[in-house]
Amino acid sequence: MTATQTPGSLRSFDQLFVGGRWVAPAGDARIDIVSPTTEELLGSVPDATDADVDAAVAAARAAFDKGEWSSTTPAERAVFLNRIADEMEKRLPEMAGAFALELGAPDAVATRFHQIAIEVWRRNAALLSTFEFSEATEWGEGSGTLFREPVGVVAAVSPWNGPVVLNSLKISAALAAGCTVVAKPAPEAPVSVMIMAEAIEAVGLPEGVVSILPGGREVGEYLVTRPDIDKVSFTGSTGAGKAVMAAAADRIARVTLELGGKSAGIILEDADLSEVLPTLLAAGVGHSGQVCAAITRVLAPRSRYDEICGALAAAIGTLKVGDPRVDPEVAIGPLVAQRQQKRVLDYIELGVQEGARVAVGGGVPKDQDRGWFVEPTLLVDVDNSMRVAREEIFGPVIVVIPYTDVDDAVAIANDSEYGLSGAVYSADHAAASAVARRIRTGQINVNTAGVCLYAPFGGFRQSGMGREGGNDGLLPYLETKLIIG
Numbered sequence: 087m088t089a090t091q092t093p094g095s096l097r098s099f100d101q102l103f104v105g106g107r108w109v110a111p112a113g114d115a116r117i118d119i120v121s122p123t124t125e126e127l128l129g130s131v132p133d134a135t136d137a138d139v140d141a142a143v144a145a146a147r148a149a150f151d152k153g154e155w156s157s158t159t160p161a162e163r164a165v166f167l168n169r170i171a172d173e174m175e176k177r178l179p180e181m182a183g184a185f186a187l188e189l190g191a192p193d194a195v196a197t198r199f200h201q202i203a204i205e206v207w208r209r210n211a212a213l214l215s216t217f218e219f220s221e222a223t224e225w226g227e228g229s230g231t232l233f234r235e236p237v238g239v240v241a242a243v244s245p246w247n248g249p250v251v252l253n254s255l256k257i258s259a260a261l262a263a264g265c266t267v268v269a270k271p272a273p274e275a276p277v278s279v280m281i282m283a284e285a286i287e288a289v290g291l292p293e294g295v296v297s298i299l300p301g302g303r304e305v306g307e308y309l310v311t312r313p314d315i316d317k318v319s320f321t322g323s324t325g326a327g328k329a330v331m332a333a334a335a336d337r338i339a340r341v342t343l344e345l346g347g348k349s350a351g352i353i354l355e356d357a358d359l360s361e362v363l364p365t366l367l368a369a370g371v372g373h374s375g376q377v378c379a380a381i382t383r384v385l386a387p388r389s390r391y392d393e394i395c396g397a398l399a400a401a402i403g404t405l406k407v408g409d410p411r412v413d414p415e416v417a418i419g420p421l422v423a424q425r426q427q428k429r430v431l432d433y434i435e436l437g438v439q440e441g442a443r444v445a446v447g448g449g450v451p452k453d454q455d456r457g458w459f460v461e462p463t464l465l466v467d468v469d470n471s472m473r474v475a476r477e478e479i480f481g482p483v484i485v486v487i488p489y490t491d492v493d494d495a496v497a498i499a500n501d502s503e504y505g506l507s508g509a510v511y512s513a514d515h516a517a518a519s520a521v522a523r524r525i526r527t528g529q530i531n532v533n534t535a536g537v538c539l540y541a542p543f544g545g546f547r548q549s550g551m552g553r554e555g556g557n558d559g560l561l562p563y564l565e566t567k568l569i570i571g
Contacts (some may be wrong), residue, residue: 096129096187096277102138103283105145105294108484112137117273117300118541122407122420123190123457129516131276134299139268139309142297146266146363147314148240149294156236156264157503163256165547166289167211169257171204173285174250178204181250181278187245188275190419190457192410195373201280201541203254208259209540210560213414217560222566230570231232236264237340238316241332243306246274246422247324250282252290255539256319256552257286257296261538263563265317268297270309274422276300292315307333317563321378323478324548342562344378344544345508346478350499351381351535352521353394354512359534362511363401368536371405371462371482371507373420375430378549379507379529380538381484383475385495388488395486399445400460404483407451416484420458427458429479439476442485470498505546509535528553 087391096119101108111132117126150156150414157164174181182196189196196482220233243257249271260267283298294570299305303326310318311333317340320330324345334341351366353359369381410416421427434448447463462482468475476487489495499508508530512518515532522530528545537543542558544550552562 096184097281098129098385099131099280101134101136101354102134103280103296103298104142105136105149105297106287106291107293108287112141114121115507117276119188119274119277121187121190122422122458123239124229125456128187129277131280131342132298132300133234134275134305135268136305136308137339138299139305139312142268143239143309143312144315145294145297146268146365149292150236150239150266154292155266155295158264160217160219162431163264163373164214164264166291167207167214167262169289169361170286171207172209173288174200174204174207174282177281177285181281184278184281184531185250186410188277188411189373189376189422189551192372192416192419193414196203197250197294199248199343203251206251206539206555208219209556210262213557213560216228217557225312228570230568233567233569234561234564235567237563238265239314240267240563241312241318242267242269243310243318243320244269244324245272246272247373247378249279251539252321253279253282253298253557255383256321256463258564259554259559260319261295263560264565266295267359268309268315268524270289270301270306271298273302290343301563310334313337314433315542319554319562320344327550329522334349337552340562342544342554343550343553344549344554345548346504347380347545348383348476348502348504349379349381349507349527350385350502350525351386351509352385352495352499352511353390354495354510354511354514354518354521355387355389356509358513360393363397365535366509366511366529367398367401367405370484371402374418375395375462375482376422376426376480377537378478381507381509381535382479383499384484384486385469385489385498386486387489391486391488395445395464397482399464399466400411402464405444407459407461408454418462421460421481422458424458425482426440427460430460430479430483433474433479434465435480437465437472440472440474441467441469442472444475447482469512470501492521496521500526502546506549507531507537508560546570
């Protein structure tokens, strides 16, 4: 493997990771990685082609059919997963540093994302000591044995907002099940994943078991349509997820989809705002709002609506925006690309046209003359029928919607195409938990906010299908066989 780096830049990779080996790409096209903070070129990686996909899928198919990996015991696979975690830990500063450059993220965010990724590998390794890959079963007139066997060759397609942690979720679960994997990270932030590939290489998996091919949408579309792909695990937009599902339907390939969200944070009448604001703000505009599970709809009781809007606006107004490399107090970095900046600004304008009011933020920071920044923004006087309340913006924009009583709050929270995350806040934990049970969403917090990737994570409705994390995250990579007698 060859890679080059100059001070203040990313490593530029010259090879692709195909079947566990670094090889020359089939084409000479490259993906340029541009800093969202300075708009400067940071580095580049090879742009995978259809021929590279074919080579990786063929290697994965041959490896799976040969059975060298799929026939290992769970304990043997756990050893490899833990060793990969160890190798990633050695590279944590470099991976986090690459992520911080690629996404313009604060160091604390970058470090935490990669600590979670390493823990995902360790937890899937630990899961292998308790998961039942076979079990006896019986019914009135007979008995048999249930076997859970690897589904086969997996295509893992992930977005740019958490490249290592999202690829870790998919690849570690697939490997734990005994599958082989071809992963396609997004072109905006591939370098941290290529560093993860070096960690995977270091443990000496059998040839063909893992490939990592950076590329754009066309490469992903080609990958998921390959006849030798038995399962697709996709994280991305709902629109793209529908296309993946349609492509897989032709051959009944198995699909796990983790898609968009428009999650609600419900503040009940008795909630203490001093306890609400820290986690709610982090969940809403942290990582510049570029999180599928971001809590971007705040539901406030009408009796406290002005108070809550004022407190949120004041808190958001204190968040420093800029380049985290220059100022360690920066909480909000840029958006990933100019197209994303335009999308977010267009949504803010649309919200105003619909009748919402900008309480704070709403534009590009005046002190930023380059980079793709948007001020963290609070839209108030919002109705749940507005597009800014219904569509995923994927930027640092929170809307506040009033409700009359708890039943109304539940109805508003559930009146969405999505159902990925959420939160309920109250001085009465039992009351908040009772409300949480009524919300149609995959995960929901009580008196806190955030996402747990160590337990089942996924969504209702158009937020996806299937789960990642924990036992439920391993099951989609397995087929169930019953041997009778």
